[in-house]
Amino acid sequence: MSNRHHFLLLCCPGQGHLNPTLELAKKLTRAAAHVTLATTVRFLRGTTALPAIDNLSYATFSDGFDDGPDPTADLAVVMSETKRAGSQTLAQLLTSLSAEGRPVTFLIYAVLLPWAAAVAREFHLPSAFLSIQSATTFAIYHRYFNTHDGLFPDKTTPQMSIKLPGLPLFSPNEVPSFLLPDSPFASVVPTFQEHIQTLETDPNPLILVNTFDELEKDSIRAVDHMTVIPIGPLIPSDHNPVQINLFEQDTDCTQWLDSKPEKSVVYVSFGSMAVLQKKQIEEIFHGLVKSQRPFLWVIRKTEYEGETRDLIEAELNENDGLIVPWCSQLEVLRNGSVGCFLTHCGWNSVLESLVEGVPVVGCPQLSDQMTNAKMVEEVWGNGVRAAVNGEGVVEGEEVGRCLEVVMGGGERGEEIRRRCLEWKGLGKGTVVEGGSSHKNWEQFLERLE
Numbered sequence: 001m002s003n004r005h006h007f008l009l010l011c012c013p014g015q016g017h018l019n020p021t022l023e024l025a026k027k028l029t030r031a032a033a034h035v036t037l038a039t040t041v042r043f044l045r046g047t048t049a050l051p052a053i054d055n056l057s058y059a060t061f062s063d064g065f066d067d068g069p070d071p072t073a074d075l076a077v078v079m080s081e082t083k084r085a086g087s088q089t090l091a092q093l094l095t096s097l098s099a100e101g102r103p104v105t106f107l108i109y110a111v112l113l114p115w116a117a118a119v120a121r122e123f124h125l126p127s128a129f130l131s132i133q134s135a136t137t138f139a140i141y142h143r144y145f146n147t148h149d150g151l152f153p154d155k156t157t158p159q160m161s162i163k164l165p166g167l168p169l170f171s172p173n174e175v176p177s178f179l180l181p182d183s184p185f186a187s188v189v190p191t192f193q194e195h196i197q198t199l200e201t202d203p204n205p206l207i208l209v210n211t212f213d214e215l216e217k218d219s220i221r222a223v224d225h226m227t228v229i230p231i232g233p234l235i236p237s238d239h240n241p242v243q244i245n246l247f248e249q250d251t252d253c254t255q256w257l258d259s260k261p262e263k264s265v266v267y268v269s270f271g272s273m274a275v276l277q278k279k280q281i282e283e284i285f286h287g288l289v290k291s292q293r294p295f296l297w298v299i300r301k302t303e304y305e306g307e308t309r310d311l312i313e314a315e316l317n318e319n320d321g322l323i324v325p326w327c328s329q330l331e332v333l334r335n336g337s338v339g340c341f342l343t344h345c346g347w348n349s350v351l352e353s354l355v356e357g358v359p360v361v362g363c364p365q366l367s368d369q370m371t372n373a374k375m376v377e378e379v380w381g382n383g384v385r386a387a388v389n390g391e392g393v394v395e396g397e398e399v400g401r402c403l404e405v406v407m408g409g410g411e412r413g414e415e416i417r418r419r420c421l422e423w424k425g426l427g428k429g430t431v432v433e434g435g436s437s438h439k440n441w442e443q444f445l446e447r448l449e
Contacts, residue, residue, distance in 0.1 A: 287399025
């Protein structure tokens, strides 16, 4: 690809959004393209740790809340204001870059930003949607919202199961949670509906997905009338990965991990957004302690305070555990002492565990995590999904049971670990020359010539 191309990548300022988009930016710069990665004014103003990469620059668009959102604002109002302000400032950015002699030739936009495609058309720019979630999740969105035979809104029942060809039935509690009518985030549904219907009006709808053929072939095939290109995993392969971190990382945990036996440590993290109930934190802690396995647990500072902190620290000294506010997840998963990942099943976490061959215990909290946890247990076989009680809490005994399944000596655990090794080989092999994602990437670049 010639260096005449200038890609503009738009993403939301979330931890799970930024790093896959940054990895895509790096792939484009390695292909001799110029790239501008744009996120919100508020985020870029508050960070000083953006990686310096040749042919990559940074820019901003407004989400309408440059000084911070109104905490009392309804989510639907926030989404509407973001669309208005984002569309206006994106148009200004495109005009400015053109005036500087750096006209954008291709726009790639991410989840929650479907309005970007309409702006691209106004500027006669080709565009693509970057799905940072799984192909299965995107296929469910498509099944819900496509205008040919979509299921939403359904006239007969407020909740429904979803069947995709080649995959098990997804019950209502296994689809992305905000699709359910009682979800506190149901007001984002129109945005996902807009995503699908905006793509439908594109004469050449193009979706780049952070996945690979071998992992989600049935889900990829389930999306008709659109071109779905798996280009993942969008995960750094180098030893010291260049990433964007929204939180200060703990560096002492590496030495602690290195002191533990191989495959002995339970790594616990629920990502950057999920907020666990106090009861849930306590149950997980008791389950970890009872398992008598060393554990490294990421608990953000905002969650680790008051009675919860006092409870954990009173027992922590007597048990082999380490609590940190944040860490480099990839480095942890690559450490030979880690034998299991207790996770919320965000898509980045699922992919990283697959590529590093680490078994999963899934405790999904919201959004697409329920869908991912189902796929982990029932389709990919690289882990188990923890059951919740009537209050929606995973009890300590259930935590212990799941850890014993994936880390113990039973037949099922052995099968899970075998599948993990298979996925590790496939995940790493797909992005090298000759791999399926590498071929897909080359074909995508050829489309742009």
